[in-house]
Amino acid sequence: MQLEVNxxxxxxxxxxxxxxVLDGISFGxxxxxxxxxxxxxxxxxxTLLRLIAGLDQPTSGSVLMDGRxxxxxxxxxxxxxxxxxxxxxxxxxxxVAFGMRLQGRSRADIRDRTHYFLDVVGLDKAGGLMPRQxxxxxxxxxxxxxxxxxxxxVLLLDEPFGALDIQIRESxxxxxHQLWQRTGLTAVLITxxxxxxxxxxxxxxxxxxxxxxxxxxxxxxLDRSNLADLRLSRHFLEMREDLANGLRSLEPEQQL
Amino acid sequence: MHGSWLxxxxxxxxxxxxxxxxxxxxxxxxGSVDPLFLPxxxxxxxxxxxxxxxxxxxRDLAASVGRVFAGFGLSALVALPLGMxxxxxxVICRLLEPLMGLIRYMPAPAFIPLLIIYxxxxxxxxxxxxxxxxLFFNSLMIMDAVKFVPPELVETALTLGGRRKQLLxxxxxxxxxxxxLDAYRINMAAAWNLVIVAELVxxxxxxxxxxxxxxxxxxxxxxxxxxxxxxxxxxxIDLGFRLLMRRSCAWAN
Numbered sequence: 001m002q003l004e005v006n007x008x009x010x011x012x013x014x015x016x017x018x019x020x021v022l023d024g025i026s027f028g029x030x031x032x033x034x035x036x037x038x039x040x041x042x043x044x045x046x047t048l049l050r051l052i053a054g055l056d057q058p059t060s061g062s063v064l065m066d067g068r069x070x071x072x073x074x075x076x077x078x079x080x081x082x083x084x085x086x087x088x089x090x091x092x093x094x095x096v097a098f099g100m101r102l103q104g105r106s107r108a109d110i111r112d113r114t115h116y117f118l119d120v121v122g123l124d125k126a127g128g129l130m131p132r133q134x135x136x137x138x139x140x141x142x143x144x145x146x147x148x149x150x151x152x153x154v155l156l157l158d159e160p161f162g163a164l165d166i167q168i169r170e171s172x173x174x175x176x177h178q179l180w181q182r183t184g185l186t187a188v189l190i191t192x193x194x195x196x197x198x199x200x201x202x203x204x205x206x207x208x209x210x211x212x213x214x215x216x217x218x219x220x221x222l223d224r225s226n227l228a229d230l231r232l233s234r235h236f237l238e239m240r241e242d243l244a245n246g247l248r249s250l251e252p253e254q255q256l
Numbered sequence: 257m258h259g260s261w262l263x264x265x266x267x268x269x270x271x272x273x274x275x276x277x278x279x280x281x282x283x284x285x286x287g288s289v290d291p292l293f294l295p296x297x298x299x300x301x302x303x304x305x306x307x308x309x310x311x312x313x314x315r316d317l318a319a320s321v322g323r324v325f326a327g328f329g330l331s332a333l334v335a336l337p338l339g340m341x342x343x344x345x346x347v348i349c350r351l352l353e354p355l356m357g358l359i360r361y362m363p364a365p366a367f368i369p370l371l372i373i374y375x376x377x378x379x380x381x382x383x384x385x386x387x388x389x390x391l392f393f394n395s396l397m398i399m400d401a402v403k404f405v406p407p408e409l410v411e412t413a414l415t416l417g418g419r420r421k422q423l424l425x426x427x428x429x430x431x432x433x434x435x436x437l438d439a440y441r442i443n444m445a446a447a448w449n450l451v452i453v454a455e456l457v458x459x460x461x462x463x464x465x466x467x468x469x470x471x472x473x474x475x476x477x478x479x480x481x482x483x484x485x486x487x488x489x490x491x492x493i494d495l496g497f498r499l500l501m502r503r504s505c506a507w508a509n
Contacts, residue, residue, distance in 0.1 A: 053411075053415055079411070
């Protein structure tokens with residue numbers, strides 16, 4: 001599988017005074033890769049992910065899956081939103097089964113896979129609980145299990161841990177890293193958190209704002225056997241500082 | 257001393273009703289008001305027993321409840337797809353919303369003369385009055401409920417491989433179910449208003465008809481009886497909707 005983003009641009013607003021939000025974004029994602037896009041709010045990163053998901057149409061450029069241009073949203077590109085995306089009238093297990101039901105899989109298949117993916121995200125005992133009975137972190141795990149159960153070729157993650165407390169966020173990062181190693185999923189992560197991007201992704205694209213564009217791309221080769229240690233290692237901190245300086249220099253001049 | 261029974265949610269409401277009835281009984285027992293204007297609770301009860309034994313009460317009840325259920329049922333049936341279409345389709349919404357907004361402000365009872373000219377004095381004009389008197393409220397409230405469905409829920413279904421039709425049946429319909437039931441519960445009150453108005457104008461039986469006959473013979477006890485029965489039935493329907501909501505949409509509570 002290969003996801004290819006080609007010279008993607010997006011304008012919002014009226015035709016006579018268009019507001020360029022994304023300007024000529026290009027990058028690729030191969031099977032099993034973990035790619036992160038980092039930028040502050042206003043860098044158009046969420047818009048970019050929505051274009052890849054097919055939820056919005058680009059002004060110019062294209063998104064190719066295995067060489068074919070995408071036609072709107074599809075189950076080959078699973079999406080995890082920042083929050084509020086579980087169906088409140090369905091239990092955790094029914095939420096996981098939801099996509100498979102839409103796809104018309106057999107009952108036995110749905111039951112087995114629901115069980116399997118709840119187990120994968122560590123919620124095998126919570127299948128009967130309703131979303132409001134789950135913590136925010138557990139809700140996000142259910143959302144991830146639901147997306148994975150629909151068998152996407154690539155998982156699109158839009159600030160999936162942005163609404164979580166710092167401790168829960170760190171454990172969820174650990175969880176996502178292990179999930180990636182175990183299942184070999186392909187992921188595109190959108191985040192404003194440099195540390196999160198560097199910890200999880202092999203390739204980090206740093207986005208500059210107004211208009212949103214990729215300012216710098218970094219290949220991150222790190223020993224990820226222990227994320228907690230890695231967070232504090234000198235090499236990691238230097239890398240983070242270097243990128244953070246780069247990000248700061250991209251800020252438009254502040255007028256006070 | 258705060259026993260658990262004191263905190264029961266129905267306690268204060270029951271006290272409010274009981275005190276009112278007690279006050280009413282006391283005033284009539286003191287004889288300070290002409291019983292022609294304010295009949296005693298006992299005489300209202302007696303009127304009720306008399307009408308019940310004569311079978312009048314049940315025939316009136318069946319007639320009024322039947323009209324309300326027919327008119328409101330039709331309205332609920334039409335409003336659901338109409339409101340959902342308006343909530344999901346911009347073209348339909350822009351086409352119909354101003355029109356509905358306009359008709360909604362025309363008092364439904366003002367349609368009675370027209371309905372009588374068109375359909376005579378039978379059941380049809382009464383059912384239609386309730387239908388047009390509640391259709392636009394129902395539709396607009398359902399439309400609003402659809403517009404407040406969080407976009408993430410719809411978009412998640414799209415990225416899971418959902419088709420347009422599945423969005424309606426699997427996401428939007430279950431999501432708006434509590435608001436739809438609530439809209440029906442609230443607008444049911446309007447249906448009761450309208451059936452009484454229709455019966456006051458022209459009818460052979462029904463609770464509204466009974467009240468207007470009672471006025472002719474200065475039977476205030478029967479007027480009170482009619483009012484109380486109408487209130488009780490409305491309350492029961494309200495509770496029925498609440499129960500249905502609690503049973504079918506427990507997630508929304």
